[in-house]
Amino acid sequence: MKFKSPPVNSLSLDFITEFCIGLEKLENNRECRGVIFTSAVPNIFSSGLDITEMCGKSMEHYAEFWRAVQEMWLRLYGSNMVTVAAVNGSSPAGGCLIALTCDYRIMVENPKFVIGLNEAQLGIVAPFWFKDTFVNTVGHRVAERSLQLGSLHSASEAHRLGLVDELVPEVKLQEKAAAVMAQWLALPDHARQLTKSMMRKAVLDRLVAHREEDVQNFVNFISKESIQKSLRMYMEMLKKKKR
Numbered sequence: 204m205k206f207k208s209p210p211v212n213s214l215s216l217d218f219i220t221e222f223c224i225g226l227e228k229l230e231n232n233r234e235c236r237g238v239i240f241t242s243a244v245p246n247i248f249s250s251g252l253d254i255t256e257m258c259g260k261s262m263e264h265y266a267e268f269w270r271a272v273q274e275m276w277l278r279l280y281g282s283n284m285v286t287v288a289a290v291n292g293s294s295p296a297g298g299c300l301i302a303l304t305c306d307y308r309i310m311v312e313n314p315k316f317v318i319g320l321n322e323a324q325l326g327i328v329a330p331f332w333f334k335d336t337f338v339n340t341v342g343h344r345v346a347e348r349s350l351q352l353g354s355l356h357s358a359s360e361a362h363r364l365g366l367v368d369e370l371v372p373e374v375k376l377q378e379k380a381a382a383v384m385a386q387w388l389a390l391p392d393h394a395r396q397l398t399k400s401m402m403r404k405a406v407l408d409r410l411v412a413h414r415e416e417d418v419q420n421f422v423n424f425i426s427k428e429s430i431q432k433s434l435r436m437y438m439e440m441l442k443k444k445k446r
């Protein structure tokens with residue numbers, strides 16, 4: 204699955220809806236046993252949640268958007284397929300979440316590419332299921348420090364921390380992703396799927412059990428004037444950076 208929503212593959216409501224429909228089709232196709240996620244936009248895997256979906260909109264819109272974000276994560280983290288992220292560009296926040304939610308991450312070894320859960324830098328807080336996914340990948344201590352600081356890690360640092368599993372030159376990315384996929388698909392599906400479910404079930408169940416509460420927390424949090432101000436300032440900063 205190739206993300207192609209220029210300029211930065213931000214995760215808008217439309218993007219997420221298409222992502223979920225695409226994933227469901229693949230999940231229901233018995234001939235499809237694995238998916239590689241990558242980007243068709245140069246230098247960007249995904250810039251994370253589309254900030255304009257969380258800024259200056261109605262409470263109803265925030266709730267609809269957040270349910271879609273939850274759905275994307277539930278489907279991907281709970282997927283029966285082998286999922287490999289071929290990270291060929293920067294991947295902050297929600298973009299990093301997509302990579303973390305896969306079974307395996309391969310990143311291009313470009314010192315300009317960054318990845319991490321940088322929510323704290325925007326004055327917002329990654330919800331518990333972002334945090335759980337991060338802890339399950341890098342362990343508690345690394346996740347705690349990285350989340351509190353809202354760190355964006357270079358590709359080599361991300362590799363050192365275990366945030367990504369492998370680094371490769373750009374020209375080798377697709378070949379490597381295909382090789383990893385073949386390795387994972389060599390196992391019997393039922394054994395791999397039951398093992399994956401055993402590892403991820405508690406974290407998935409936690410969101411399912413608290414889904415509406417999590418939507419309400421998000422809506423209350425994001426609609427606070429202080430949070431809206433932080434998001435507006437962040438968007439301004441992104442625009443100014445270009446001038």
Ligand SMILES: CC/C=C\C/C=C\CCC/C=C/CC(=O)SCCNC(=O)CCNC(=O)[C@H](O)C(C)(C)COP(=O)(O)OP(=O)(O)OC[C@H]1O[C@@H](n2cnc3c(N)ncnc32)[C@H](O)[C@@H]1OP(=O)(O)O
Binds near residue numbers: 325442
């Ligand atoms: C108690 C708490 C309870 C509940 C709380 C619950 C939840 C709150 C948490 C919500 C979670 C949020 C997770 C997220 O994903 S937030 C999004 C974070 N994303 C970022 O910080 C990335 C921002 N972007 C960048 O750093 C750069 O754009 C990037 C490195 C990706 C690319 O740089 P480049 O120089 O190539 O491009 P730019 O010129 O910066 O950008 C081009 C245009 O795209 C716009 N843009 C960029 N990112 C976004 C985005 N995420 N959303 C919307 N728009 C984005 C950027 O402004 C430029 O626009 P124009 O100027 O061209 O109009």
